[in-house]
Amino acid sequence: xxxxSLSEDLGSLRIDPARxxxxxxxxNHPRWMWYVAAGIAVMLIAWGVITAIRTxxxxxxxxxxxxxxxxxxxLVASGYVVAHHKIQLSSKVMGRVAWIGVEKGDVxxxxxxxVRLEPDEYKAxxxxxxxxxxxxxxxxxxxxxxxxxxxxxxxRAQVDDARANLTNARLYWQRSEGLAKDGVISSQDLDxxxxxxxxxxxxxxxxxxQHELVKIGPRREEIDNxxxxxxxxxxxxxxxxTQLEAxxxxxxxxxxxxxxxxxxxxxxxxxxxxxRGAKSSVVNMADLNDLLVELDISQNDFARVQMKxxxxxxxxxxxxxxxxxxxxxxxxxxxxxxxxVQVKVRVLNPDGLMRPEMNAKxxxxxxxxxxxxSTELLVPRSAVFxxxxxxxxxxxxxxxxxxxxVILGDSAGDSVRxxxxxxxxxxxxxxxxxxLVNGQRIRVK
Numbered sequence: 001x002x003x004x005s006l007s008e009d010l011g012s013l014r015i016d017p018a019r020x021x022x023x024x025x026x027x028n029h030p031r032w033m034w035y036v037a038a039g040i041a042v043m044l045i046a047w048g049v050i051t052a053i054r055t056x057x058x059x060x061x062x063x064x065x066x067x068x069x070x071x072x073x074x075l076v077a078s079g080y081v082v083a084h085h086k087i088q089l090s091s092k093v094m095g096r097v098a099w100i101g102v103e104k105g106d107v108x109x110x111x112x113x114x115v116r117l118e119p120d121e122y123k124a125x126x127x128x129x130x131x132x133x134x135x136x137x138x139x140x141x142x143x144x145x146x147x148x149x150x151x152x153x154x155x156r157a158q159v160d161d162a163r164a165n166l167t168n169a170r171l172y173w174q175r176s177e178g179l180a181k182d183g184v185i186s187s188q189d190l191d192x193x194x195x196x197x198x199x200x201x202x203x204x205x206x207x208x209x210q211h212e213l214v215k216i217g218p219r220r221e222e223i224d225n226x227x228x229x230x231x232x233x234x235x236x237x238x239x240x241x242t243q244l245e246a247x248x249x250x251x252x253x254x255x256x257x258x259x260x261x262x263x264x265x266x267x268x269x270x271x272x273x274x275x276r277g278a279k280s281s282v283v284n285m286a287d288l289n290d291l292l293v294e295l296d297i298s299q300n301d302f303a304r305v306q307m308k309x310x311x312x313x314x315x316x317x318x319x320x321x322x323x324x325x326x327x328x329x330x331x332x333x334x335x336x337x338x339x340x341v342q343v344k345v346r347v348l349n350p351d352g353l354m355r356p357e358m359n360a361k362x363x364x365x366x367x368x369x370x371x372x373x374s375t376e377l378l379v380p381r382s383a384v385f386x387x388x389x390x391x392x393x394x395x396x397x398x399x400x401x402x403x404x405x406v407i408l409g410d411s412a413g414d415s416v417r418x419x420x421x422x423x424x425x426x427x428x429x430x431x432x433x434x435x436l437v438n439g440q441r442i443r444v445k
Contacts, residue, residue, distance in 0.1 A: 055443040059431035060396050064378040064415070065424040073312075073363040075304045079295035081315065081347075081358040083286035087255070090281045091117065091268045092246040102283065104260050108251045115282045117247040117268060126240035133233035140226040155211040162204035169193075169200035249282055258356070259284040286356065291347040292328060293360045296340035305330065309364055311345050316359040320391070320408045320419055324348045325362065375424075378415040383428040384408065393422070394429040394436070396444060401429055403438040 095117030102114050176193035179185045260283055262268060267278035293313055297305055311325040328346035335342070345362050347354065354360075383393045384406070391408050394401045406421030422428075429442070436442070 055399070055441045056401075056436060057445050058396075058401070058429045058436070058442045060427045060444045061380055061383070061430050063418070063422055063424050063426050063428060066376055066378060074366045075297075075301050075364040076361065077295045077297055077301075077343075077364070078359065078361050079293050079345075081354050081356055081360050082292050082294045082344075083258075083288065083356045084290040084292050084346075085253075086258070086284065086286045086356075087252065088281045089114070089249065089252070089283050089285060091115075091249055091270060093117065093122070093243055094267070094269050094278070095119075095121075095247055097262050097264055097266050097268060097282075100260070100262060100264060100282070102257050102260060104257055106257045108255060108257060108285070110251055110254050112251045113248050114251055114257075115249040115262065115268075117249070119244055119247045122240065122244040122247055126237065126244050129233065129237035129240040133230070133237050136226070136230040136233040140223070140230050143223045143226050151214050155207070155214040159204070159207040159211050162200070162207040166197070166200040166204045169197040173197040251285065253285075253287060255285045255287040257283055257285050288352065288355070289350055291350050291354055291356070293325065293345045293347065293362055295343045295345065295362060296335070296338060297343050299334060299339050299341060302334075302341050305343055305364060311365060312363040313345065313347055314361045314363075315354055316361070317355075318353055321351075321353070322410055323350065323354070327364075376409065377418040377422050377424050379406075379418055379422070379428050380430045381411070381414050381416050383430045384416055393418075394438075395422075395426040396429065396442065399441055399443070401436055401438065401440050401442045 097115060098118045099116040100114070102108060108114065173193040173196070176185060176190045180187060180190040262279050262282045268282060269278040269280055271280060305327060307327050307330060309327040311327065313323040313325045315321065315323075325345045325347050327343060329344040331342040334340065379393060384391055385394075386392070387403055387405065390405050392403050392405045395404050396402075404421055404426070407419040409417030409419045411417075427444070429436070
């Protein structure tokens with residue numbers, strides 16, 4: 001084969017460089033697109049994982065809007081919260097304070113020991129009374145038992161001895177009479193012998209009577225007298241016990257200590273002697289579950305108030321809380337200087353937040369039954385928390401938890417009324433993790 005033809009044939013088989021580059025580009029272009037797509041997918045997956053990790057799962061609930069009807073108010077008045085029964089606890093006995101176990105604000109139970117006085121003097125009095133009672137009971141027992149056989153035998157022996165003395169005295173007297181007739185002894189000696197005889201006779205009669213009394217035993221009058229002495233001694237012992245028990249001053253009712261008036265070592269007396277002497281009272285206390293609101297109602301508005309009238313009470317310290325009440329007492333006479341009548345309203349359901357001497361406002365309801373309609377918002381109780389000393393909730397806004405301060409009203413089961421702070425369209429967080437902060441991203445479960 002000629003060389004020229006071979007060269008032409010080989011030239012025809014050679015690939016054009018331009019065409020080779022275009023083919024290479026055609027092969028490489030799909031692979032590049034695949035890498036880009038894979039990278040985007042990985043970034044999206046990573047972003048989703050990071051977002052899921054950084055968001056906090058929470059539970060949320062819708063704010064409930066409801067229409068309520070309340071009795072219309074015919075009168076609004078302001079007054080002070082007072083304790084229905086305020087007790088100034090005093091001591092029944094005098095003594096020095098040995099121990100005091102309460103402070104102002106403590107809640108105490110009925111019969112709880114509040115103060116102890118030094119008891120030594122009263123213990124000694126009780127021991128003495130116990131001894132007197134034991135002696136009186138022994139004397140009564142002796143009289144009721146009667147004479148013992150030994151005592152009766154001794155009385156009979158005394159009778160025999162007295163009879164023997166009388167016999168001797170009679171013989172001596174008879175001999176003296178014979179000697180006197182013979183002039184051996186004088187008449188004085190005879191008189192002396194007669195006196196000895198008479199004395200011996202009297203002693204015999206006394207011994208016989210004593211013997212009879214010993215056999216009979218004490219008289220009923222003596223036994224009754226001894227029984228009376230026992231009763232008297234028992235009364236003295238009971239009184240001494242009462243005095244000793246009074247050294248422990250106890251709470252007469254369940255209540256709260258309003259003021260502590262004595263300190264350890266101070267004297268306590270049963271009568272008032274002034275601020276610088278012994279104290280007559282130890283504590284002031286009251287039952288804070290039995291509260292009244294004391295109001296001075298103008299005489300011009302007095303016709304709007306009546307006994308048992310329903311009311312709503314709001315304390316200035318807790319403007320978001322409303323307490324039901326009713327008119328408990330109306331003063332029988334007016335105050336001429338103030339031109340007012342004192343009215344007391346009982347707080348029906350106190351919750352321990354109200355305190356005596358707090359300011360309070362009372363809405364007296366219309367007795368005719370008029371009502372006022374209003375719209376109230378309810379949120380779950382678990383959605384409410386305290387932020388900077390105020391009530392607040394967290395609402396869901398654009399997948400973030402936003403703190404919203406609110407003013408609360410009354411509780412309604414597991415829900416709480418919101419007086420202000422919400423519009424009624426919010427979604428509130430009800431399960432708040434401990435690390436949830438304002439503005440944090442969340443994910444509603």
